[in-house]
Amino acid sequence: MIGIIGSGIAGLSAALRLRNLGYDVTIFEAHQCPGGKLDQISQEGYRFDLGPSLFTMPQYIDELFEIFEENPRAHFNYLKKDSLCNYFWSDGTRFQTPAEKEKFIESFSKTFKENPKKVKQFLEDNELKYQLTAPIFLRSSLHRLKTYLNWMTVKAIMKVYRLDLFKPLYRTLKHYFKNPKSLQFFSRHATYNGSSPYQTPGIMSLIPHLEMHFGTYYPEGGMRSIIESLYQLAMRQGVQFHFNEKVTSIDLKNDKVISLTTSKSTYPFDIVVSNMDVVPTYRKLLKGFNAPEKTLAQERSSSALIFYWGIKKTFKELDLHNIFFSNQYEEEFKCIFEKKTLSEDPTIYVNISSKHTPTDAPEGGENWFVMINAPGNYGQDWEQLIDLSRERILHKLGELLGENIKELIETEFVWDPRGIEAKTDSFLGALYGAASNNRMAAFLRHPNKSPQISNLYFCGGSVHPGGGIPLCVQSGKIASELINEDFPK
Template identity: 50%
Template sequence: MNYNLKEDTSPPGSPAAIIGAGVAGLAAAVRLAVAGHPVTVFEGAASFGGKMQQFSLPGGYRFDAGPSLFTLPALVDDLFRLAGRVPQDYFRYERLDPITQYFFSDGTRVAAWADTEHFAAEIEEKLGTPAAQVRAFLSRSGRSYEATAGTFLHKSLHKAGTYFNRETLKAVAALPALGLTGTMHRRHEKAFKDPRLVQLFDRFATYNGSDPYQAPATLSLIPHLEHGIGAFYPEGGIYAIASSLARLAQELGVGFRFNEPVEEILTAGGRVTGLRTSQGRYSFPLVVSNMDVVPTYRRLLPKQPAPERTLRQPRSSSALIFYWGVGAEFAELDLHNIFFSADYKAEFDAIFQQKIVAADPTVYVNITSKKTPEDAPPGHENWFVMVNVPHDQGQDWEELTRQTRAAVLAKLSRTLGRDLEPLIKAEKTWTPPGIAQDTSSFGGALYGSSSNNALAAFLRHPNFAGRLPGLYFCGGSVHPGGGIPLCLLSAKIVADLIA
């Protein structure tokens, strides 16, 4: 569908305002500054980063608050090269091997090695599935990604011109094989007999906050990001991505106005004219919102007609996160660790149907002190402990947090053979309402709308406002979706549209 109902006639090099200094906002600032636009970023918080913040707890424990997995690092490198810089002068990272340690409810443990052959051999040894089947599945995942990513992730799906070129025709031709009418879970069940391996691949639906029992089989290409391209760890943690991009933006002349939340996007004559904050009114012919699209319309454009059907799309999952300073070291754990529930279907039904937290949740534990020892005192570790939960709809989060904390401690203590609670020396919790308040994510949904139907990619809000020239959108709530790589790609799409 072509949403471009009115052309944006802003002259080249027009001043641009960006609302929000999250990773997509930072990337958009860099791209527009390189293209010759004077750029000002307005951020309600005291610093940049959005969900990609860092903080410390008493005792010397540092944490990355939000994202913890890093894939497609070339998208970050591209920003430095675009600006004529050497990426390694600003930002360094290492490829992980293994990527993740998986702990199943029956006691089985599997290491997800970066090398496909090594990983396939591990699966054959631990789960009994022939290595050839694993290699074949990952190969199909890679082919699907290569056939479609250039069109469906790197370009606007809401411009007619996207669909009239050879690359797009190739991508469209690949769609039937991707399984638009089936689900991820169904595809994985057909590929593998062992329910543990099905569960391992089903969990990739959580990359964009979706349910593998509803999400289309097209999302089965996601494993290629880890097992085909790789997973990585930035020196200094995930926050290093935001801090390096902010440094680059400042070098390019981008201005930052922190502690100055935008209160209204100004319009006149059917187009954007600027912004209003508590400190004044600012004239800008170009405005890019890195805020969640729902509060952008509801709070910043209250007098403008909103795309109600788009804004009411089902939301993605949120997260309940416990940050624990742990007074011990666990040699069996790595940077990324996943402790699976015994009944995955019941867990996703709880999240997406009952809107509660599962009694037996899958638990993700990220420990950056494994890679950056300074993130915890000697002999200690910093545990980022996350459970997938529904977005906030008025649930009793105090009680759900209490119940979930007890369930998580019981699962981890049982699996690791050590009573964990006495080892917790410092603690902080982030709930969906807290995420919503701190990051303007509607309901605390981490990825905007969910991808629980075949047309979800086309139903996400476009990267521009068709009826309001001069207004653009980036970040996890719009096309192409949430997570670090897709947020970076949303900034690229916006810059391309403005150009």
């Protein structure tokens, strides 16, 4: 019997993989429904996905159906985007990103006056980085010897000089591009795992490869449909769910888990997987246990401030994903990671799912998810910061879109680092667990198996291989494989 704490995307992935291997699986979820950060809200005729909005690597979700020989298309559908994102700069520059590689090279080089050969070289170098590192970092445990004893690892070590591990992403980009706007464009990908392009290593330029090579997708019915379909699959396959049942302690005997105590009862288990953030797992559920303090002290990723606005107008120049860049980009990251405050001129991300799901907004309207990156929750005066940011965002969007946005807002909901921390118990409200602001970050994440407790495993954004939907799904897979190696069925 396996008990899983939390039904985030990683918890569901682990549950499905383990069920497929023949284990009995029970999930305890503190909330009334599954999904964690992938939740949704509806307000005055507008529906909003609460957390993630960018969907990449859908094949990882499909695999979860395929292992049960179910056709994913019968339960879960998505469309591939022809255009990745619309970008806006304050000087009036606009760029719509073609998904197709050759078109991208042509259009990007023309708009930003870059050498097309350099752009092509950059994309190819990113691909090499991905090919060399994905089998080691994204698909395996870094804490098993066999990961290092294979040809792929030897190959990666031999080409380590191509990985740009030893300089920040921003400096890597300068090797290819001259225009500050090109640098900004490719720096932004550091924020996909909550890091700073001025600190995270150049290897992170493999992130645009995920977007540009594998594509970006929109799940029919919105991001929430990923969770709904996986939950239904888990139910069909016999995973047991206990909602509104918070786990309050992981009970140990001789450094082995014997049971989970919840708000309702105590249940014996042979094996436990925590999908909860690793910091509160130790601090709240393993009180008195000797926690791996060095690992837990890793800098956390950025958090976010999001305004969910019901807008009573449609905007032709906007697509599903839209970015309005800051004029003080470096300062924005200093604010997030050093000053722990919000920038006066933040980069603004606007996601509009009603572009593809018209029922997400009343006719003639759009559901705007307006997000800026934010520091974690260190007890700042959030009410004041939110009020200031709302005005700054309204002003900037108003100028660039030529509209009085405030007058168009019919309904508002706000989610800030405090709320993100409270809802999913993510330490400091981090979106992606630990930040990748140093070159050793990938090795310093908490492993998928406890080093001290022989039958305790971990999955989710705060452990290896990291945050974001694709990596979380992979973490559930890696944890299930480790369990199957240690306790074969």
